[in-house]
Amino acid sequence: MYSVGLSPVISAAAETALQLMQQETWRIERLRQNAELFVDLAHDVGLDTGPAIGRGVVPILFSDSHETLAASSHLMEHGYYVPPIIQIGVPKDNRVCVFSSRLCTPRRRLGV
Numbered sequence: 486m487y488s489v490g491l492s493p494v495i496s497a498a499a500e501t502a503l504q505l506m507q508q509e510t511w512r513i514e515r516l517r518q519n520a521e522l523f524v525d526l527a528h529d530v531g532l533d534t535g536p537a538i539g540r541g542v543v544p545i546l547f548s549d550s551h552e553t554l555a556a557s558s559h560l561m562e563h564g565y566y567v568p569p570i571i572q573i574g575v576p577k578d579n580r581v582c583v584f585s586s587r588l589c590t591p592r593r594r595l596g597v
Contacts, residue, residue: 516541522591544570 491499506513521539528534533546547553550571557569 519591 517540520541520543523543524534524537524539527543527545535544535546537543545556547556550569553569553571557567560567
């Protein structure tokens with residue numbers, strides 16, 4: 486049997502996360518600040534973030550899969566888990582996506 490319904494544990498975790506977001510709005514503000522800082526820093530060094538506006542996930546677009554893999558590997562070697570997203574069989578774009586969290590400090594963000 487196959488079900489696409491959420492398990493009770495996942496549902497409870499999601500509900501708790503939503504409650505925290507409503508009660509502790511500073512977390513959302515900090516996430517927004519971190520993501521916007523990353524977009525600004527990426528633009529400062531000439532990286533293409535496509536249509537990103539600086540929220541939780543920011544793509545960095547590359548011209549081909551080799552550049553994408555090289556960037557992802559370089560970041561991994563320096564302690565950043567930024568897996569490549571490569572379209573196989575359908576020519577779209579190549580990118581890595583940087584996920585922000587409220588725990589990310591501006592100093593750490595500068596390292597990316």
